[in-house]
Amino acid sequence: MGFNTFSFMLLSLLLSPSVQTMAAAGGRDRSSLNAEWKFSRFESNPDSLSYDGMKAWILPSANDYIDGDGHQRPSGTPPGSDVEYVKPDFSDDSWETIDLPHDWAIKGPFNPPGSTGHMGRLPTNGVGWYRKKVSFTDKDLTKNLYLDVDGAYSYAAVWLNGVLVGGWPYPFNSWRLDLTPYAKSGDNQLAIRLDNALESSRWYPGAGIYRNVWLVKVNPTHIAHSGTYVSTPKVSAESASINVAVLVENSGNSTQEVDVSTQIFVYDANTKKATGDAVASLQQGTISVERGKKQSANASVDLANPQLWGPPPNQKPNQYVAITKLFAKNSTDPIDTYETPFGLRSIIFDATKGVLVNGEALRLQGTCNHHDLGSLGAAFNVRAAERQQQMLQEMGSNALRTSHNPPAPEYLEISDRLGMLVLDEIFDTWNNPKLEQDFHSIFPDWREPDTRNFVRRDRNHPSVIAWSVGNEIPEQGNDQGTETGTALRSFAKAEDPVRPVTLGMNGGGANTGLAAVIDIKGLNYLGEGGGTDNNSAFPSFRDKFPDSFIFTTESASTVSTRGTFLFPVADGDVTVIPNEYNEPRPGTDDEHRWVSSYDLYVPQHGATPDKVFRQQTKYNYVGGEFVWTGFDYLGEPWPYDSSRSSYFGIIDLAGFKKSRFYLYQAHWRPEFPMAHILPHWTWPTDRVNQTTPIHVYTSGDEAEVFINGESQGRKKKGKEEWRLRWDNVTYRPGNVSVVAYKEGAEWARDEVRTVGTATKLNVMADRTAIKGDGLDLSFVSVFVTDDESGVDPVAVNEITFEVEGPGEIVSTDNGDPTDLTEFPSLKRKAFMGRALAIVRAKKGEAGSVRVKATAEGLAQGTAEIQVVLVPNIGSAFARESLRDPRVLVGNTPNSQTNAPLDSKASLSNALVDFLLDLELLGGSGSEHADVDLGVGDVNAERGGFLESLLEVGLAGSRTRCGGARFLCEMSLVTDTVDAEAVGLDEADDAGGTIGFGVVEIDVVVVIWRVSD
Structure with missing residues (x-):
């Protein structure tokens, strides 16, 4: 059952900061x-520079992350001073003008x-060479000036005014350089060089400065980079012990005495501000x-009745922020202020019960994901990453593994906000190569600073529950692997003594030294057994480490092409596709390079979801x-290189769900009524x-299938069955329906039908309002349909996209792994x-964007997107959802009730009760009795409240509640099956934009306090 979102907004957006400058x-x-x-970009080296030649000048950049003596910068003229691209007077007028984040290859x-x-x-x-003018005032030169780069691929080297400052070779870490000694008053020329080998990665890594870059100005005495560490040794619903460690750095000319103090506030993750x-x-x-020198200052405090951070649906991802200030002696004006968002939660890795989050026993229902964002490439975008995490939550996922490198900082901020658990990973290789030009060659010099940097940056994120220091390391079974693993663990523990350290092992076994070194035992495929082999490594690890948490760091590797179903269908629940083309390759179409979406086909090392479920149920101590993986990703296109x-x-790569999505949803969300039929039912004669x-994939325990109204039998799931199969039915045009049951009662329905001749394009935007900040996105899906809006499941029409208004199409895609059409x-x-266009708002412009899709012989389709300039909004003090938010993409994971709202009247009543509880709709004794949403007496016509809100929402972009003090937002989120089920028809829409119908409704209400 697919979900789409239509939002009626009294405030146009879920607001988050769009201004990227923080005033002093x-x-x-x-x-x-x-x-x-x-x-x-130059395909061949234009300057004769190399990392080896610059290494001695770059290594000192790591000194903050080395325990002991660091590297000394050599005397004399550093490399590159004679290269024209670093010189202030070089003319770069002919070069491309770009904004960061930037992926030059996509x-x-x-x-x-x-x-x-x-x-x-x-x-x-x-x-690749990047150049930018940066201006400093005389006052700036009294401060320390730092360049913060969140990620650049790869072997970054930085010059300021023609002098090599330093760099960082590993492309996935964030890093800082001190520009202070090289800065001057007026214009300064910044130049950054990147150098990418042809074979540096086993997947698509991107290329360029693909994350954000910042300029930081601080007084000489200041809080060090990533210099706070919030630990919570005791956390319960009744109280929490909070320790805040602060590292103060003095780069001035004399000893400084400073007072250090910290205040803790409730944190609004949407506005990134303290509240109250x-x-x-x-x-x-x-x-x-x-x-x-640097000096630490620590203090602790107990907080009664804390708001805990935890994953939905049973917990909420509440956050706090520690605001630390430094004061010079006898001064009341702070010389530095540093904000550290964090969460209060208890995490226990129990050898039998799983992961205990604030006492709630959870199994990790996670996915691995590479860092590319599909057709956007590696250039990080908050909305694109948020969309991915929200879709995974909708499926029932509660965890993410950052395979196989640290993510963008904002990725973890999203995880914090949504309540996802993160296994934060850093390395794919250590000392021994997987590819000749991968990063094993720099590992001996950089293993300590890279590891410490990675942990220090991410240790305050409540979403991060463990560190992974490697993936399928070649030396995992020998003494070198043991030594390296021991060292990496010690580096991580020095920065964060609390979280466990692991890695993904795919060999070596339980008796290796490395297996003993790591805190929790992560296995790649070994526990489930590869292919049809059912031999499991779980028992041997359990016998060797009976008190350790054991889990699967990488599972499945099932392959499929979205929407493609091939015959005959394999018996059993797992079939191996051989690597060799001269052998029979079941489940594949070599001509089209397709793999069947019956979700039964794997490489030799892999397993289907069904097999993984079976093995993890059998060995129920596995956590x-x-x-592998949540989303398709660029590169590594097995079985078709x-x-x-x-x-x-x-x-798939475009964000369209494959059939497998519903198999995981059925298993991971047993409380959610759902059923999904495969295959489609539109076949040639x-x-x-x-x-x-x-x-049939269903969260029910039995189901009955009908073809053209004729029952094909009712089947019940066996003890080790996670799908129901009717393998002997034959195709007859018409419709297939299923009724799923749970404990004897009807639970869910689904239907597919034979689609008629394609006649039109239906266009739907995932969000109908976006911020005019030059970054925000709307993902616009196009469906080739018949007259009754049934999607043609085999259509391949060429679609032309056009856009009008303050927006632009950044890229298009369709999820086909074989499509080599350029993304722009x-x-x-x-x-x-299906096809997709990604629309980005133009910076500083507002208005209506109209996206048009046309195809020969089909009626065109359009979508309207409002681009809004975000007002100056303060903190949100109320944000609740009236349904389980994981049902739908676009919601905030704060669930108030899971009670079904099966009509407009019941939804209206629930919404009114919610707002009255917050005392935001007036009433006797209410602090906000003057609040007026413009919908009349809500108690007099409670059942019509929703309809009134819709009218108000469609009449304007926002409504002020309580005079000028509040802004209110309502988002109505809808499903796509049958509008009559809730009595909502197109007349209620007042604009025809729902169109696809409604089965379940979710309302998110946000009341914002307006800044003075």
Whole structure:
């Protein structure tokens, strides 16, 4: 059952900060350097520079993350001073002007010389130069000036005014350089060089400065980079012990005495601001910091009745923020202010019960994901990453593994906000290579600073529950692996003594030294057994480590092409596809490079979802899994290397759900009524009367299937069955329906039908309002349909996209791994009836964006998107959902009740009760008795309240409640099956934009306090 979102907004958006500059607050200024860089890529080295030649000048950049003596910067002229690209007077007028984040390869073309499938067939290799003018005032030069780079691929080297400052070779870590010694008053020339080998990654890594870049100005005495650590040794519903450690750095010319104090506030993750009054205060006291040194200051406090952070649906991801201030002696004005968001939660890895989050026993229902964002490439975008995490939550996932590298900082902020559990991972290789030009060569020099940097940056995120220091390391079974694992664990523990350290092992076994070193035992595929082999490593690890948490760091690797069903269908619940083309390859179509979506086909090492469920049920002490993968990703396109992207995802590269999505949803969300039929039921005439197996994924325990109203029998799930199969039915045009049952009562329904001739395009935007900040996105889906809006499941019509208004189409896609059309193309063939356009708002512009899709012989389709300039909004003090938010993409994971709202009247009543409880609709004794939503007496016509709100919402972009003090937002989220089920028809829509019908309604209400 698919879900789409239509939002009626009294405030246009779920607001989050769009301004990327933080004014100097307490002596600290952090501003974005993302805009207007000059860029040029060279396929061959244009400057004769290399990492080896610059290494001695770059290694000192790591000194903050080395325990003991660091590296000394050599004397003399550093490399690159004579290269024209670093010189202030070099003319870069002919270079491309770009904004960051930037992935130079994603525009294509595909198949450049020397490219291979495993890196996505895109031009990632070469040398890239970035240049930007940065201006400093005389006052700026009295401060420390830092360049913060969140990620650059790869071997970054930085020059300021022609002098090599430093760099960082590992492309996935964030890093900081001190520009202070090289800065001057007026214009300064910043130049960054990146150098990418042809074969540096086993998947598509992107290329360029693909994350945010910041300029930080602070006083010489300040809180160090990532210099706070909030630990919570005791957490319960009654109280929490909070310790805040602060590292103060003095880069001035004399010893400084400073007072350190911290206040703790409730944190609004949407606005990224503290709310209300401080809930606790800590006095770290006065410390003396010698020049050129760092000094720590610690303090603790107990907080009664804390708001705990935890994953939905049973918990809420509440957050706090610690605001730390430094004061010079006898001064009341802070010389530095530093904000540290965090969450209060108890995490216990129990050897039998699973992961205990605030006492709730959870199994890890996780997915592995690479860092690309589909057709957007590696250039990070908050909305694109948020959409991915929300879709995975809708499926029932509660955990993410950042395979196989640290993510963007904002990715973890999203996880914090949504309540996802994160296994944060750093390395794919250690000392021994997987590819000749991967990052094993820099590992000996950088293993300590990379590991410490990674942990120090991410340790305050409540979503991060464990550190993974490796994946399928070649030396995992020998002494070198044991030594390295021991060292990496010690580095991580030095930065964060609390969280456990693990890695993904795919060999070596329980008796290796490395298995003993790591805290929790992560297995890649070993527990489930590869292919049809049912031999499991779980028992041997359980016998060796009876008190340790054991889990699957990587599972499944099932492959499929979305919407493609091939015959005959394999018996059993797992079938191996051989690597060799000269052997029979069941479940594949080599001509089209398709893999069947019956979800039964795997590589030799892999397993189907059914097999993983079976093995983890059998060995019920196993703490869960991370499926390979949540989304298809660029590169690694097994079993067809000539394709551009993988087949492993549960969701395809464009974000369209494969059948597998519903198999996981059925297992991971047993409380959610759902049923899903596969395959589609639109086949050519030569399939009539041919065997066409029907499979049903349902959270029920039995189901009955009907073809054209005729029962095909009622079946009940066996003890080790996670799908129901009718393998001997034959195809007859018409419709297939299923009625699922649970404990004897009807539970859910689904239906597919034979679709008629395609006549039109239906267009739907995932969000109908976006921020005009130049970053926000709307994902616009196009469906090739018949007259009754049934999606043609085999349509491949070429679609042309056009856009009018303050928006632009960034990329298009269709989820087809074999499609080598360049992503920026405005022409895209539908694949299995679907295509996607990603629309970005233009910065600083507001208005209506109209997206039009046309195809020869089909009626065009359009979607309207409102681009809104976000007002100055303060903190949100009320945000609740009236249904389980994981049902639908786009909701905030705060669930008030899971009671079904089966009509407009019941929804209206629930909404009125909710707002009255908050005392935001007036009433006797209400603090906000003057609040007026413009809908009359809500108690007099409670059942009509929703309809009145819809009218108000469609009349304007926002409504002020309580005079000028509040802004209110309501989002109505709808399903796509049958409008009559809740009595909502197109007349209620007042604009015809629902269109697809409604089965379940979710309302999110946000009341915002307006800043003065």
